[in-house]
Amino acid sequence: MTRTFRTTARPAIPAGRAVARTKTTAKTRTRTLIPGQNGAGTVRKSVLPGGLRVITETLPTVRSATFGIWAHVGSRDETRALSGATHYLEHLLFKGTERRSALEISAALDAVGGEMNAFTTKEFTCYYARVLDADLPLAIDVVSDMLTSSVIDPAEVESERGVILEEIAMTEDDAGDCVHDLFAHTMFGDTPLGRPVLGTVDSVNALARDQVARFYRKHYDPTRLVVAAAGNLSHEKVVRQVRAAFDRAGALDRTAGADPVGPRSGSRTLRGGGRVDFLDRPTEQAHLVLGMPGVSRHDERRWPLAVLSTALGGGMSSRLFQEIRERRGLAYSTYAYTSGYADCGLFSVYVGCRPSQVPDVLKICREELDSVAQHGLSDDEVRHAIGQLSGSTVLGLEDTGALMHRVGKSELCWGEQMSTDDMLGKIAAVTPDDVREVARQVLDRRPSLAAIGRLTDRQTAHLHEAVA
Amino acid sequence: MTRTFRTTARPAIPAGRAVARTKTTAKTRTRTLIPGQNGAGTVRKSVLPGGLRVITETLPTVRSATFGIWAHVGSRDETRALSGATHYLEHLLFKGTERRSALEISAALDAVGGEMNAFTTKEFTCYYARVLDADLPLAIDVVSDMLTSSVIDPAEVESERGVILEEIAMTEDDAGDCVHDLFAHTMFGDTPLGRPVLGTVDSVNALARDQVARFYRKHYDPTRLVVAAAGNLSHEKVVRQVRAAFDRAGALDRTAGADPVGPRSGSRTLRGGGRVDFLDRPTEQAHLVLGMPGVSRHDERRWPLAVLSTALGGGMSSRLFQEIRERRGLAYSTYAYTSGYADCGLFSVYVGCRPSQVPDVLKICREELDSVAQHGLSDDEVRHAIGQLSGSTVLGLEDTGALMHRVGKSELCWGEQMSTDDMLGKIAAVTPDDVREVARQVLDRRPSLAAIGRLTDRQTAHLHEAVA
Numbered sequence: 001m002t003r004t005f006r007t008t009a010r011p012a013i014p015a016g017r018a019v020a021r022t023k024t025t026a027k028t029r030t031r032t033l034i035p036g037q038n039g040a041g042t043v044r045k046s047v048l049p050g051g052l053r054v055i056t057e058t059l060p061t062v063r064s065a066t067f068g069i070w071a072h073v074g075s076r077d078e079t080r081a082l083s084g085a086t087h088y089l090e091h092l093l094f095k096g097t098e099r100r101s102a103l104e105i106s107a108a109l110d111a112v113g114g115e116m117n118a119f120t121t122k123e124f125t126c127y128y129a130r131v132l133d134a135d136l137p138l139a140i141d142v143v144s145d146m147l148t149s150s151v152i153d154p155a156e157v158e159s160e161r162g163v164i165l166e167e168i169a170m171t172e173d174d175a176g177d178c179v180h181d182l183f184a185h186t187m188f189g190d191t192p193l194g195r196p197v198l199g200t201v202d203s204v205n206a207l208a209r210d211q212v213a214r215f216y217r218k219h220y221d222p223t224r225l226v227v228a229a230a231g232n233l234s235h236e237k238v239v240r241q242v243r244a245a246f247d248r249a250g251a252l253d254r255t256a257g258a259d260p261v262g263p264r265s266g267s268r269t270l271r272g273g274g275r276v277d278f279l280d281r282p283t284e285q286a287h288l289v290l291g292m293p294g295v296s297r298h299d300e301r302r303w304p305l306a307v308l309s310t311a312l313g314g315g316m317s318s319r320l321f322q323e324i325r326e327r328r329g330l331a332y333s334t335y336a337y338t339s340g341y342a343d344c345g346l347f348s349v350y351v352g353c354r355p356s357q358v359p360d361v362l363k364i365c366r367e368e369l370d371s372v373a374q375h376g377l378s379d380d381e382v383r384h385a386i387g388q389l390s391g392s393t394v395l396g397l398e399d400t401g402a403l404m405h406r407v408g409k410s411e412l413c414w415g416e417q418m419s420t421d422d423m424l425g426k427i428a429a430v431t432p433d434d435v436r437e438v439a440r441q442v443l444d445r446r447p448s449l450a451a452i453g454r455l456t457d458r459q460t461a462h463l464h465e466a467v468a
Numbered sequence: 469m470t471r472t473f474r475t476t477a478r479p480a481i482p483a484g485r486a487v488a489r490t491k492t493t494a495k496t497r498t499r500t501l502i503p504g505q506n507g508a509g510t511v512r513k514s515v516l517p518g519g520l521r522v523i524t525e526t527l528p529t530v531r532s533a534t535f536g537i538w539a540h541v542g543s544r545d546e547t548r549a550l551s552g553a554t555h556y557l558e559h560l561l562f563k564g565t566e567r568r569s570a571l572e573i574s575a576a577l578d579a580v581g582g583e584m585n586a587f588t589t590k591e592f593t594c595y596y597a598r599v600l601d602a603d604l605p606l607a608i609d610v611v612s613d614m615l616t617s618s619v620i621d622p623a624e625v626e627s628e629r630g631v632i633l634e635e636i637a638m639t640e641d642d643a644g645d646c647v648h649d650l651f652a653h654t655m656f657g658d659t660p661l662g663r664p665v666l667g668t669v670d671s672v673n674a675l676a677r678d679q680v681a682r683f684y685r686k687h688y689d690p691t692r693l694v695v696a697a698a699g700n701l702s703h704e705k706v707v708r709q710v711r712a713a714f715d716r717a718g719a720l721d722r723t724a725g726a727d728p729v730g731p732r733s734g735s736r737t738l739r740g741g742g743r744v745d746f747l748d749r750p751t752e753q754a755h756l757v758l759g760m761p762g763v764s765r766h767d768e769r770r771w772p773l774a775v776l777s778t779a780l781g782g783g784m785s786s787r788l789f790q791e792i793r794e795r796r797g798l799a800y801s802t803y804a805y806t807s808g809y810a811d812c813g814l815f816s817v818y819v820g821c822r823p824s825q826v827p828d829v830l831k832i833c834r835e836e837l838d839s840v841a842q843h844g845l846s847d848d849e850v851r852h853a854i855g856q857l858s859g860s861t862v863l864g865l866e867d868t869g870a871l872m873h874r875v876g877k878s879e880l881c882w883g884e885q886m887s888t889d890d891m892l893g894k895i896a897a898v899t900p901d902d903v904r905e906v907a908r909q910v911l912d913r914r915p916s917l918a919a920i921g922r923l924t925d926r927q928t929a930h931l932h933e934a935v936a
Binding site: 095111113114116131132161165169173176314317321325328330332333353354357384387388389399 | 866
C-alpha cells in the first residue's frame with residue numbers, strides 16, 4: 001500500500017534548536033534519593049546541564065519500563081483567551097518533529113507493542129511510553145524528540161482542532177465526567193482553576209497556531225521538565241540516552257547554567273459555600289458532586305483527610321457505599337475523593353442516580369458529612385481505613401507506569417521523593433484525633449453542589465436544601 | 469459507630485449445603501501444564517473431587533496475587549424471561565452468605581486494601597480479588613464462600629434491583645458503550661447473544677428471587693466452576709485452601725465423582741448483512757459500529773484476523789486512526805476489534821464523531837474495509853502488526869490480574885493452556901497470505917451498522933449507503 005504523506009515545510013521551533021547540535025560538556029550531578037533493597041526500589045536523580053532533571057526507579061524483576069517527561073504547565077497557566085492551549089499543545093506534540101512525521105512517531109512505538117500516551121491536568125502535563133525493557137532507548141528517543149523538537153505544523157494544528165472538538169463533544173456526552181468540571185466552576189468560578197482543561201468549543205476554535213507555539217517555547221525548556229523512568233533499567237544509561245536526545249535538539253545549551261524550576265506555589269482562595277450549579281441535560285441519571293474546600297498537596301493534614309475520605313467513600317465497605325448502595329439500592333456508583341493543588345484543595349462526594357432518588361441520596365450524603373464533621377470516625381473505622389490505604393498503596397505500585405508516575409510527580413510537585421515505607425508510616429501514624437480535627441476543619445464548612453441531569457422543580461429544590 | 473444490620477433469616481441455598489460439612493477424602497489429580505522458567509510462569513492444574521478445577525500460574529517476583537472463580541454461565545444461557553439473571557446473580561453473590569453479611573464480605577477485602585470485583589459476559593461470569601500475597605488465604609476464603617454459600621436474601625434481592633436499574637440507566641447514558649449492545653442486536657437479533665448482558669428495565673423488574681435462586685443452583689456447582697489464581701503463590705497451598713473452603717460448604721460432596729464440564733459448543737448462525745439499527749439520542753457525538761461476522765474463538769483464523777484487526781484499527785499508526793483522526797481530524801476515538809464466541813464471532817469497527825462528520829467517516833471505514841478485503845495488507849503492515857501484537861501480549865501479562873484472567877479463561881473456554889511463547893509463535897507465523905485469505909473470507913461480506921445519535925435525514929441516509 002502506498003501512503004502519501006504531508007509535505008508541508010516544517011519551521012524549526014524555536015529557531016535556534018535546529019542548528020544547535022553541540023554536545024553539552026558540563027557535568028551531570030547524580031544522587032541516590034532512596035536506596036531500595038536488592039536493587040529494587042532504588043530511586044536516583046541526576047541534574048543535567050541546562051537544568052534538566054532525570055529521576056529513575058529500578059524494578060529489576062520486570063521485563064518492561066515506562067519512560068515519561070513531565071512539563072511544569074497545566075491549564076492553570078492559561079489566561080481566558082488561551083483556555084485549552086495546554087491540552088491542544090499536548091496533542092500537537094504527537095503531530096511531528098523535525099525528524100519524524102506523526103505517523104513515524106506513533107508507528108515507532110506501535111511496532112514494538114508499546115503504549116504511548118499523554119495527559120494534561122490543571123497543574124502539569126505528562127507524556128509517557130510503556131515498553132519492553134529492550135525498547136527503552138527507543139521510547140527515550142521518541143518521547144524526547146517530541147518534547148524538544150515539535151514543529152507545530154500549521155496544517156496539523158487545523159486537523160487536530162477537529163480532533164479536540166470531538167474530544168470536547170465526547171466529554172460533554174459523559175455527564176458523570178462533566179459534573180467534576182462543573183464542580184470546579186462551582187468552587188473556583190471563572191478562573192484558571194475553575195475552567196475546564198480541554199477549554200471550550202469557542203476557545204479552541206479561537207486559538208491560533210502562533211499562540212500555541214509561543215506557549216510551547218515558554219513552558220517546555222529543560223528547567224521546566226522532569227524526566228522520569230521506572231522499570232528494569234540502568235540509571236546511568238537512561239541519563240546518557242536522555243542527554244544524547246536533548247543534545248541532538250540543542251536543548252540543553254539554551255538553558256546552560258540554569259537551575260531547575262522549583263515546585264509551584266500560589267495562594268488561591270476558594271469561593272464561599274452554599275453554591276449550586278445545575279446543568280439541565282436529558283440523561284437517564286442525574287450526577288451530583290457535593291463538596292467543600294479541602295487541603296493543598298503540601299498540607300500535612302492530607303494524611304488524615306485521606307483516611308477520612310477512604311472511610312467515608314473509598315470502597316465497598318465505606319459509609320456512603322453501604323448507606324446509598326448496599327442498604328438502600330439508590331445508586332450504582334458513589335465515592336468520596338480529595339483533590340490537592342499547590343495552594344488549595346477540594347473534598348468531594350460523587351453520586352450518580354436516577355432523578356427520583358436525588359432527594360434521598362442528597363439527604364444521606366449531607367447527613368454522613370455532618371456526622372463525620374461532628375463526631376469524626378470510630379477507632380475501628382480509622383484502623384480499617386489505614387489498612388485499606390496501606391494495602392492499596394503497595395498494590396498500586398506494582399507496575400512500572402505507576403512507579404514512573406510517582407517519581408515524576410513527586411519531583412515536579414514536591415521537589416522530593418518519599419519511599420513506600422515512609423508513605424506507609426505517614427498513613428499508619430494517623431490517629432482518630434487527627435481525623436476528628438481535620439473533619440472539624442474541612443467537613444464542617446457549608447458545602448456547594450454541582451448537578452447535571454433532568455430534574456423536576458421539586459427535585460431541583462432539594463439541590464438547594466442540600467447546601468443550606 | 470453502631471451499625472444495625474439486616475436480621476432476615478437466611479435460607480441455606482441449596483438446602484443440602486448448610487448441613488454437609490464432611491471433608492472430602494477422594495484424591496486430587498494434579499498436572500503441570502506449562503513448566504515455566506526459574507519458577508516463573510509455571511502453570512499447574514488440579515482437579516478436586518466433585519469435578520472442581522484449580523489452575524494457578526506462579527510469578528514469584530511480585531508481592532501480590534489475584535484469585536478468581538469463573539462460572540460457566542453467561543447471558544447466553546438465559547431465556548428471554550430470564551434476561552439479566554446472570555448479571556443480577558453476580559451482584560447478589562456479594563450480598564451475603566451463611567457466614568458473612570454483605571458488609572462483612574466487602575470489609576474483609578477492603579481492610580487489607582484488596583480489590584474485589586466481578587464481571588458478567590455473554591458466555592461466562594468471573595469473580596476475583598487482587599491482594600498482597602500474604603492475604604491470598606483471605607481472598608480464597610471470601611470468594612469461595614460467596615460462590616458456594618450465597619443466601620440470596622429476599623430483602624437484598626429487592627435493594628439490589630435498584631442498583632441494577634441504576635447500572636442500566638448509567639449504561640444508557642453512555643452511548644459509546646450502548647452502541648456495542650445495539651450492534652449485537654443488529655447481528656444476532658432478539659436471541660440470547662443479541663440481548664444485553666444487563667437485561668432491560670422490564671426484564672430486571674420482572675425477575676423474581678426464586679428464578680434467580682434456581683439459576684444459581686443450576687449453574688454454580690463445582691463441575692461448572694474454574695478456580696484460577698496467579699502471583700506469588702504455591703499451587704499446593706491454593707489447592708488445599710480452595711478444597712477446605714469448598715468442603716466447609718459441603719460443595720464437593722454434592723458432585724462427588726462427577727467430571728468437570730467441558731468448553732461450551734454451539735452452532736449459531738448470524739443474520740445476513742446490510743442491516744442498520746439506528747437509535748435517536750440527543751447526544752453531541754454519534755456512535756457508529758460497522759461490522760460483519762468474524763470467527764469463533766476456536767477458529768485458527770483468529771490469529772491472522774487479529775493481525776488484520778491490529779493493522780486496520782489497533783493503534784495510533786493503524787489505517788483507520790491515521791485516515792480518520794490523524795489526517796482528517798474527524799474523530800477522537802476509532803478502533804477495530806474482534807469478538808470471539810464458542811461458535812461464532814464478530815469483526816467490527818467503532819467511530820465516535822459529531823453528526824456532521826458521519827458521512828465522511830463511514831465512507832472512509834467502508835473504503836478501508838473494502839480495500840483490505842480486496843488486497844489484504846502489505847508485507848510491511850503485517851510485519852508491523854505482528855511486532856505490535858507480540859509486544860503488547862508480553863506487556864499485557866505483567867500483572868497478576870491479567871495472568872489469572874488468561875489461565876482461567878483458557879481452562880473454561882478451551883480446556884487447555886497456551887504458553888506465552890506458543891502464543892507469540894502463533895502470531896509470528898501469520899503470513900501476508902493468511903491475512904489476505906481471512907480478509908477475503910471475513911471483510912468481503914456485506915457489513916451491517918449500528919448507530920446512536922441525533923442525525924439529520926441526510927446523515928441517516930448515509931447509514932444505509934454504508935451497508936449497501
